Amino acid sequence: MTFFDAISSGFRNYVxxxxxxxxxxxxxxxxxxxxxxxxxxxxxxxxxxxxxxASEDWQEVLNSVVTQPTPLTNIANLVLFVPGLAITARRFHDAGFSAKWLYLLLVPIAYSIFAIIGSLVIAWSFYTDDVPTGAELPPESWMTIIFLIAPIFALGFAVFVIHVIFTLKPTRSFYDGNKYVEPTPLAPGDEGTTA
Known part of the structure; x- marks a missing residue:
């Protein structure tokens, strides 16, 4: 399969x-x-x-990068999201794995929601107390927030590694024990492999 055939196949098999x-x-x-x-x-x-x-302050530089408009990239991400999931599911099937492994993507998302809510509760509890105006979160609260948010990256990386390993596996045929693909007729004289 060529590069352009793969792109065409991705859009033809959109869902x-x-x-x-x-x-x-x-x-x-x-x-x-x-x-x-x-x-x-x-x-x-x-x-x-x-x-x-105007200044070289890292926060201002980061803010200018984050606030830069990216409508073309956002539209492309929305358009390519579903076919990306579909081609990954088909690749899992080709390697002999269930497409249900895609649900693993929900683990970092679910934990992110938990971590954000926990971080907001910590910040809210600090600022609802009688604190002077302009007071900052104490280091203990920052450490708690960091320990809540850091696992998001670890979980995301773990899911990424698992999915890359699955997609790197070679093709397995029905005759090699792959139950996620249809059997193809054997060529004359081809006995297949034994599982």
Missing amino acids: NFRGRATRAEFWYWVLFVILLGLVLGTLESVIWPPVTP
Whole structure:
């Protein structure tokens, strides 16, 4: 499968979560998404150049980068989200895994909601007490918030590693014990493999 065949297949099977996608098809799709993101990001930085802050304060620099408009990238992410999930599900099937492994993506999202609520409760409890105006959170509260938020990255990385390992596995046929794909007729004289 060529690069353009993989892109065409990704859009043709936009919401197809059944069947299979080869390693080449999957990784060409990933390459397409990365290249599209680079092109759109470059185009957005030309159309809407980042505002250079007056000072070299890292917070102002970070704020100027975060507030830069990215409508093209946002639209592309929305358009490519579903076919990305679909091609990943088909790649899992091709490697012999259930597409239900995609639900693992919900673990960091669910923990993020828990961590954000916990962080807001900590901040709220501090600022509702009788504290002087302009007072900052004590270091103990900051450490608690950091320990609430840090596992989000660890969980996200763990899910990423598991999904990469699954997508790197070679193709398994029905005759090799892959129950997620349809059997293909054997060629004359081909006895297949034993599982």
